[in-house]
Amino acid sequence: MTLVAPITSTYAGILGLYYLYLSIKAAMQRLKSRIAIGDGTNHLVRKIITASKTGNIEEVGKIDHHAYDDLLVAIRSQGNFGEYTVFILLFSLISELNGVPGYILNYLLLAFTISRFAHVSGLHAKYSMGIGRRIGVLLTVITLLSLSVICIYHPNQETFHKLINKQ
Numbered sequence: 001m002t003l004v005a006p007i008t009s010t011y012a013g014i015l016g017l018y019y020l021y022l023s024i025k026a027a028m029q030r031l032k033s034r035i036a037i038g039d040g041t042n043h044l045v046r047k048i049i050t051a052s053k054t055g056n057i058e059e060v061g062k063i064d065h066h067a068y069d070d071l072l073v074a075i076r077s078q079g080n081f082g083e084y085t086v087f088i089l090l091f092s093l094i095s096e097l098n099g100v101p102g103y104i105l106n107y108l109l110l111a112f113t114i115s116r117f118a119h120v121s122g123l124h125a126k127y128s129m130g131i132g133r134r135i136g137v138l139l140t141v142i143t144l145l146s147l148s149v150i151c152i153y154h155p156n157q158e159t160f161h162k163l164i165n166k167q
Contacts, residue, residue: 029074040068091147115139
């Protein structure tokens, strides 16, 4: 059997399993919060409006404004993961099919995988600003930039070299 894209395939499997884990965590938070759609903001706004309409302003101060924080973190952990992972895996697949050396893809996809784990841990830190989030963002940006440049440069190397040598 000839493997077409074994590197991207391996990381797609690993990242897919982690996405499933994040999806289950988000679903569990939805059940716990009793919020089927959205992040709980509508429920908070309704409580504030109801308290304001009754003229009972003291009730607004008693509303737990952090009641849905865990749900929001779970939703954004899953959403952010999905938003970047699709593009990274697509660019990786294109690069692998175009013959980019495997060690480059392995390094980039390993960095990206670490970035996603770090990012989620950072989101779960106080105020969602843990060091893991910063590490995750940095590694994700580096990976996305690197793979984007590779996708442009690698299949067009000859053209770029001709342009450079003409001058």
